[in-house]
Amino acid sequence: MDIKLSIKNLDAYYGKNKVLNNISIDIPRNKVIAIIGPSGCGKSTFVRCLNRMHEVVGGTIKGSIELDGKEITNVDPVLIRKKMGMVFQKPNPFPSMSVFNNVASGLKLNGFGRKKDMAQVVEKCLKQAALWDEVKDHLNQGGMELSGGQQQRLCIARALAVNPEVLLMDEPASALDPISTTKIEDLIFDLKKNYTIIIVTHNMQQAARVSDYTAFFYVGDLIEYNETQKIFTIPDKKQTEDYVRGRFG
């Protein structure tokens, strides 16, 4: 297996409160990994540890995270975040920017890109995010003027523009209607050709539909991590089975 991210003995804390216990996972390249589990189990914290957003809200971690075999827990978080794009639960386009500038923001504010290339990158990313056809005539409109589903795809395009290797999605469809959700799921399917995707989801069917591997978290512990098909048919642990069958959680 070609490992993109290797997490070993990861503990995460909020102050003195331990929220993740000794998590070890190997995440293969160009696959979709779903993180499932009941609320408060540490799913979001886990993905936020990976791009060092956990420390933005005052959290701390112990353990090791390797990206392509290189330790990233002691590197400047700014460098890590360029390699790991993130899509949040609630669409968060920048209100003061147009559709175009939202997508270009990562490049512009990181000081890359000439104007000519920028238009190409924006078009490419909006196409990748399956939004181009809907917004190509409204690139100068404000980012907040799009519908909720479009805003979320705009945020995906924005994340893709900085050319990340990993895409972290924290319940990207939970605030969206079914049609927008389907669009996002189709998108994930296309994107995994080029990106390693980690998606947190509350929706079991979604995890089953989009992911290759699934990790089941429960109160800060990793209970089981395996191929999605196995997790949803014959999981090793009773706890996992109960959860995916909807008996608790």
Next chain:
Amino acid sequence: MDSKFFLYKKKFISAIMMSLTFVAALVAIVPLVLIFYYTISKGITYLNFSFFTAMPKPVGELGGGMANAIVGTLILIGIGGSIGVPVGIMTGIYLSEFGKNKFGNIVRFLTDVLSGIPSIVVGVVAYTLVVVPMKHFSAFAGGIALGILMIPTIIRTTEEMLKLVPHTLREGGLALGIPKWKTTINIVLRTAWKGIATGVLLGLSRAAGETAPLLFTALGNRFWSTNIGQPIASLTVYIYDYAKSPFEDWNQQAWTAALVLIMLISILSLLFRIVTRSKYKMN
């Protein structure tokens, strides 16, 4: 029948309460309307082109304008603004983005104290710190006093407006690998810019309307001066001097000066609105 009675009773009480709030709203705007009515009706008689361009005439001579005072007021709020606006906005940014600590709380508390200090006290401080060492009154001293007065308003509005920016926007910026300072300036500050501008405007208008701290800092000047090292005229000090003078002509001009001051602030406010008009719908 009973239920109908209660329905009417409810409607009746509702109508009374509504009229009470309406009357209160009327009472609240009465002074405002009166201020406008008097300043406009009394001020308009002397309001003409030369009021803006001519200099004050000596006592006894009719006519003349307040060109020096209009320019003086602009210079004073210019000096005050160039101190108060950057200090205020940057402190506001510090408090909102980095100020969740003891030092931040101390600054917040002191800001509240500062906003409650009477403006004349700030004038005395500026007098002691600037006028006494320089050994003469100056526009500079007046500007400093006005700048200090603006600071708390601008700090507080900046902080409040930045706090209204959802945390998810900051995270969105950081998650793109944008450094925190760039995220703060280009995303957070830009999103809150309109509200901050309102705070700045409030600070500037308040400073433009101050008289007490100018009396013993900028002093006033009957002559044309744009030298910030020298005493300078201002509309408010003119209003004060002219309104309490025994000359009918000067009393009239005080009204006109008041009208001009209100116009000045309105124009400033209008300009701010045009400049900070947001290109996009924000929510």
